[in-house]
Amino acid sequence: MAEPRIHHFDPNRFRWDGVDERDYKFHQGAEAGWGWRDVTRHVLTGRDDPAAFEMRYFEIGPDGHSTLEKHRHTHAVTIARGQGKVLLGDRVIGARPYDFIYVPPHVPHQFVNCGPQPFGFFCVVDRERDRPQALSPDELTRLTAVRETAAVMRL
């Protein structure tokens, strides 16, 4: 029987005992939207756990952002700290702690920190999942043509 795992939370550091901080992604791609800035990844459950999902905590520093991407697998996102904006399809969502955001298959999305504090969120994904893709030139053109999305997206 596998041992239970407890990661107590330290509110002063906003970190969990026994959970390592890792790079968000290992490579920065050359395609538009494939860059990211000031993002850390904390794996709460991962590939070694016998579950159909993985749960991660991501934290984006001031002026940081995730990649602008799309994929077949879904995201179940719960905001944990700070305030950010989420580019989601053709909309921009303001996000605060405990807001819940469901990203369905193939919907382009990007998480952007617009404030002075870290912007952190839990994100649950399928264990078996497809690789994220960059947006098509047509998709990028559409997002760039609308002021609301153009103001938030980071390429």
Added chain:
Amino acid sequence: MAEPRIHHFDPNRFRWDGVDERDYKFHQGAEAGWGWRDVTRHVLTGRDDPAAFEMRYFEIGPDGHSTLEKHRHTHAVTIARGQGKVLLGDRVIGARPYDFIYVPPHVPHQFVNCGPQPFGFFCVVDRERDRPQALSPDELTRLTAVRETAAVMRL
């Protein structure tokens, strides 16, 4: 393309827009540990979503508790509000907001609110999962024989 879903959080009510409150379970079983008290269930992602997992928020009122149960599927639990105790295998864990608890296969567990405030937590499970089972008489005897676990367990 399915529509994104945003459930904004209302900190005054500690509830999400558009997320219904449901009973925790529909039946109270007759077996020892199969009872529960003052628990609500809030489905953030569910069976209609194309993912391998489901994400729920449970809230236990003062003096309430979940069932004492075990099963093959795992739980990834993040505390959201209040303070509680978690019976986990042969241990008792004190749990506060953002503490993370991983319940591996077959480990008996029960969530107990020992305080005056609601005790709430997110819980992620596999979409395809086995039914919870009551503990065996031997398991109940072991937990009852140890003061630490006997003080927390609710039968």
